Amino acid sequence: MAGKETFQAVVITGASSGIGEASAIYLDNLGYQVFAGVRRDVDGEQLKSKTSARLTPFLLDVTDEASIQAAANTISATLNDVGLAGLVNNAGIAVAGPLEFLPIDELRKQLEVNVIGQIAVTQAFLPLLRKAQGRVINISSDNGKVAVPFLGPYSASKFALEALTDALRVELQPWGIEVVIIEPGTVTTPIWNKSITLADDILNKLPPQALELYSLAVDATRNTAKKLSQNGFPASEVGKAVAKALSAKKPKTRYVVGWDARMSIWLSKILSDRLLDKLIIQYLGLPKNS
Ligand SMILES: NC(=O)c1ccc[n+]([C@@H]2O[C@H](COP(=O)([O-])OP(=O)(O)OC[C@H]3O[C@@H](n4cnc5c(N)ncnc54)[C@H](OP(=O)(O)O)[C@@H]3O)[C@@H](O)[C@H]2O)c1
Incomplete structure (x- = not known):
């Protein structure tokens, strides 16, 4: 009798849409046993309709300790004595707004999901x-x-994630557990519209003075974000990078995905802060100090 086939198991958080969904589908196609974290059953069912029967959705809110523990226990029991080949920390939100007036709870929420939740x-x-x-x-x-x-809140969360990743990579090296970070540029996913809606909700709650001071800049940023989001690259490109990071014999510590990300990271290395500021102001069409 043929033995039971085994597949390398991977957990992906935030798999209901965008990069998480695309990565789940990509890895499923490659033959991985994907455990896909979603916050609603219906999202799990929808994802399952696009994959092999191997893919298992599970409920996970990365800000809810009980939900995280329950998920880890269930997956551990399912895998029996076999371990996990990978954990893809993908779940995320993008909080936007002028820092001078940003409600502090919005900053907390951003860091809770994109930083604390990941750890x-x-x-x-x-x-x-x-x-x-x-x-x-x-x-x-x-x-x-x-x-x-x-x-600013989103950028801060990703800077923090970079630092935590660099620290964790060295902390876990004695056991050969690799820690890899993926740095995509603009990817066309629902995060952009969600972020614009969230930003509009935040702006509606700000005092009139905030709008007087910032509406031109905020409008310019919103318009650029809308344009960028329509011309991003497909989420499956990040799925490919995730697959490389999982399967490479010696993975790179970081994978930059997309020409725009490569360009902006390179510019940040070679330009002075002032020059980079000027470039960003011009690129976003922000008001200038006259
Ligand atoms: N799109 C880009 O241009 C881009 C570029 C670079 C990096 N990224 C990063 O890629 C990751 C995925 O983003 P995306 O662009 O694919 O956006 P997305 O389509 O909005 O996906 C975000 C995912 O995170 C989940 N999520 C949000 N809050 C959560 C929570 N508290 N617990 C568990 N899951 C939660 C969402 O679930 P629900 O559907 O339940 O809300 C969704 O599945 C994020 O970390 C983002 O920062 C995106």
Whole structure:
């Protein structure tokens, strides 16, 4: 009798849409056993309709300790004694707005999801990753290297994720557990519209003075974001980078995805802060100090 086939198991957070969904589909096609984190059953069912029967959706809110622990326990029981080949920390939100007036709870929410949540999930899954000398793959952004005005909270969260990734990579090296960061440029996903809607909600709650001071800059940033989001590259490109990071014999510590990300990270290395500021002001069409 033929033995039971085994597949390398991978957990992906935030798999309901965009990069998480595309990565789940990409890895499923490659033959991985994908555990796909979603916040609603219906999103899991929809994803399952696009993949093989191997893919297993599970409920996960990265800001909810009980949800994280329950997910880790269930997946551990399903895998029995086999460990995890990878954890893809992808779930994320983008909070935007002028920092002078940003409600502090919005900044907390941004950091809770994109920073604290990533480490909480990593802690919960590390016992399973140890068993298979698996890899942690964190989805950052070129905004983890170049901060964008009015996307200050999001940029801060990705800078923090870069720092945590660099620290964790060295902390886990004695056990051969690789920690990789992926830095995509503009990818066409729902995050852009969600972020614009969230920013509009925040702006509606700000005092009139905030709008007097910032509406020109905010409008310019919103228009650029809308244009960029329509011309981004497909989320499957990030899925490909995730697959490389998982399967390379010796993975790179970071994978930059997209010409725009390569360009902005390079410019940030060669230009002075003042010159980079000027370039960003011009690119976004922001008001200048006359
Ligand atoms: N799109 C880009 O241009 C771009 C570029 C660089 C990096 N990234 C990064 O890529 C990652 C995925 O973003 P995306 O562009 O694919 O956006 P997306 O389509 O909006 O996907 C975000 C995912 O995160 C999930 N999520 C949000 N809050 C969560 C929470 N508290 N717990 C668990 N899941 C949560 C969402 O689930 P729900 O559907 O339940 O909200 C969704 O599945 C993010 O980390 C983002 O920063 C995106």
